[in-house]
Amino acid sequence: MRVLYVDANAWHINPTANLLPVLVRERFPAVRFYGPGFVDDGVIAGGLQAFVDRHGPFDVALLGPATPFLGEGADADHGAVAFLRRYASHRLADRTLLAFFADARAVFGKLPVAVRLVSVLNFDYYATSQKQIDVLLEQSLAVLGPNDQFVLALADLPDFASREKHYVKKADRFTDAWRNFLLQHPERVVTATHFVGPQEYCFDPLSVRPYEVAVPGVEYLLRKDAVRRLAGTRLHSASKTYFHLYRLVNRLGLPAYSHPLALRLYNLFFQRTLADTRCVYTARGGFGIPIRKFFEIPAAGGLLICSPCNGYADLGFEAGRHYVQAEPDALLDVLSEWLANPRAQEVASAGQQLVIARHSMVARGEQIERCLRAMVTRGYRGARWHQGEFVVDEVSPCAG
Numbered sequence: 224m225r226v227l228y229v230d231a232n233a234w235h236i237n238p239t240a241n242l243l244p245v246l247v248r249e250r251f252p253a254v255r256f257y258g259p260g261f262v263d264d265g266v267i268a269g270g271l272q273a274f275v276d277r278h279g280p281f282d283v284a285l286l287g288p289a290t291p292f293l294g295e296g297a298d299a300d301h302g303a304v305a306f307l308r309r310y311a312s313h314r315l316a317d318r319t320l321l322a323f324f325a326d327a328r329a330v331f332g333k334l335p336v337a338v339r340l341v342s343v344l345n346f347d348y349y350a351t352s353q354k355q356i357d358v359l360l361e362q363s364l365a366v367l368g369p370n371d372q373f374v375l376a377l378a379d380l381p382d383f384a385s386r387e388k389h390y391v392k393k394a395d396r397f398t399d400a401w402r403n404f405l406l407q408h409p410e411r412v413v414t415a416t417h418f419v420g421p422q423e424y425c426f427d428p429l430s431v432r433p434y435e436v437a438v439p440g441v442e443y444l445l446r447k448d449a450v451r452r453l454a455g456t457r458l459h460s461a462s463k464t465y466f467h468l469y470r471l472v473n474r475l476g477l478p479a480y481s482h483p484l485a486l487r488l489y490n491l492f493f494q495r496t497l498a499d500t501r502c503v504y505t506a507r508g509g510f511g512i513p514i515r516k517f518f519e520i521p522a523a524g525g526l527l528i529c530s531p532c533n534g535y536a537d538l539g540f541e542a543g544r545h546y547v548q549a550e551p552d553a554l555l556d557v558l559s560e561w562l563a564n565p566r567a568q569e570v571a572s573a574g575q576q577l578v579i580a581r582h583s584m585v586a587r588g589e590q591i592e593r594c595l596r597a598m599v600t601r602g603y604r605g606a607r608w609h610q611g612e613f614v615v616d617e618v619s620p621c622a623g
Contacts, residue, residue, distance in 0.1 A: 224596065225280065226251040227336065229271065229327060230287025231320055232260025233313035236480045238490065239344055239515060240288045242420045242584055247285065250588035255281070258290070259315045259323050267323055271330045282599050284336040285367065288345050290327050293355045300324040309473070312483040332362030338598045340413060343368035349377065349510060350393050351401040359404070359411070365598065367591070370414040371405040372534040372608060373513055383444050384509025409605025409616070413594040416538065417515045418587035419522040419578060425498035426524055426575075429568050436558060437461035437500040437525075439493060440516060445506035445530055448551035458558065461500045465492040497523035501567070502558055506530035506551065513538070518582050521545065521574030526567050528557055539581050539611020545574040581611060 228247050235241055247254050257274050259267055266274060275281065286292050289311070291303040304320050307313060331339065341359070343366045359366065376399050384390055390397070405412055435458045438449050453460055469489055472479040480486050497503060503525040505516040511533040517540075520527045527546040542548040547570065549557040561567050580586060590606070590613045597603035597617040604616040 224251060224253070224282045224592075224599065226254045227275065227279075227281040227284040227334075228254055228256050228261075228287060229284060229290065229331065230258045230261075231289040231307065231313070231315060231323065232256070232258060233289055233307055233311040233315065234483065234486060235289070235311045236486060236489070237345055237515070238420065238423070239417045242418065243287060243342060243344070245420070246418075246584050246588045246591070249584070250592055251283075258287075258327075259319045260313060264319055267319060270326050272334070275334055275336070279335070281334075281336045283338045283340070283595050284331065284334050286327065286331055286339075286341045288342045290324060292328055292331060292341050293351070293358060295352075295354070297321075297325075308481060310480045312481055312486045332358070332364055338365060338595060339363070340365035340367050342366075344415065344417065347393075348374050348401040348512070349397040352396075352398075353400045356400055356404045360408075365411040365413060367413045367415050369416055369512065369534075370409065370412045370605070370607065371402060372414075372537050373416065373511075373532070374402045374405060375511060375533055376402055380509060380511070387444055387509035390509055410603055412605060413591055413598070414606040414608070414613075415587060415591055416513045416582070417518055418582050418584050419515075419518050420584045423494060423519060423522045424524070424575070424579070425494075425522075427498060429501045429524075429526065429571060432499050432501045432525070433459070434461040434496075434500040435459045435562055436502045436504065437463075437496050438504045439463070439466070439496050440505070443506070443508045445508075445551055446504075449504050449506065449554050452551055452554055456555065461496045463496075465489070494523065497525055500525050502526045502528055502561060504528045504549075504554060507532045518578055521571070522578045522583075524571055524575050526561060526571040527574055528554065528561070534608065537608040537610070539577050539608075540574070544570065545577050546570065577611070581613070 226247060228244055255278050289307060291299045300321050304317050341364055346368060377397060438446055442450055469479045497520055503520045505520060507530050513532040517532050528549050529546055530550050531548060540546055547557060547561055593615045594603060594606050597615055602618040606615045
């Protein structure tokens with residue numbers, strides 16, 4: 224199967240965005256990459272259509288996460304450039320990016336390729352407008368990202384969701400339009416959540432890890448509550464100094480996340496926190512989308528203690544077997560039990576093995592390929608997770 228990967232080549236703060244082109248290259252060796260940083264400026268000036276005419280035909284065209292295809296016009300393009308300048312490392316000129324974004328929006332949906340899909344692994348599902356969805360429908364595009372198992376209806380969100388900063392900021396724009404699209408068009412969704420790469424595994428036993436507990440990342444409401452409850456205890460917590468320092472430097476307008484060395488150091492600090500800690504706590508945000516930490520923490524071999532995300536059981540994670548379930552108000556009691564529990568290593572190892580088997584880059588690549596092959600033969604009806612198994616619904620070529 225011949226795949227065309229279209230995007231701007233940048234090193235992102237979010238590892239999934241960095242791993243996606245690697246996944247495609249590993250799974251589809253005949254892939255061609257197109258976009259600023261993947262080809263020289265002269266090829267970009269010739270346009271996407273000319274590149275396809277020269278190097279095609281392709282069975283699949285995938286638009287990567289850095290390209291604001293569903294954004295509405297020039298404002299979205301300038302916003303994407305500003306985001307890349309602040310949160311990604313690259314050597315791409317603004318004018319090159321803007322020309323590429325405009326060309327991709329004009330051409331991608333018209334390419335003579337059987338399957339054209341847009342990555343929405345990093346996407347604001349609740350703030351998506353019907354106008355944006357209509358672009359997908361009118362241009363017969365599919366998406367790569369979570370299906371309806373992982374995106375709740377607004378009415379089903381927990382009460383605390385409305386107090387999250389992101390919710391308060393965009394509440395007037397939130398609708399169920401994206402969830403309705405997922406429900407009505409499973410055949411347009413290549414079901415995929417975040418995944419981890421081989422550099423994220425750590426096999427050190429819990430007994431040699433110097434820290435007892437960590438609550439990494441942005442302090443959404445439940446995580447903030449957990450941090451507050453840990454304050455003042457005698458537990459040996461992993462430091463978040465680097466995290467707060469980077470945020471401060473970023474607020475001062477300095478290149479905390481866009482300098483190549485600083486960005487890679489940030490990722491390294493984060494991975495070391497996970498690898499050096501016995502029990503790592505995280506919690507769903509108000510929307511409950513499966514963020515990376517639900518895969519990163521078990522991949523790094525620590526005991527995951529969490530308030531689970533939407534669909535975590537569907538993805539194969541069982542409380543007491545692969546992780547320990549706890550809301551922030553129970554965290555101290557749970558830590559007291561599991562820091563001394565001889566089963567902690569067993570649960571941590573089971574969680575790691577599940578991630579390697581079902582949610583690694585290799586596993587996700589295999590799952591995505593199954594969907595795409597069914598799409599190319601026009602037999603795809605969608606894909607769902609069921610108790611840790613990835614099930615593709617497709618019509619047999621002999622049916623009918």
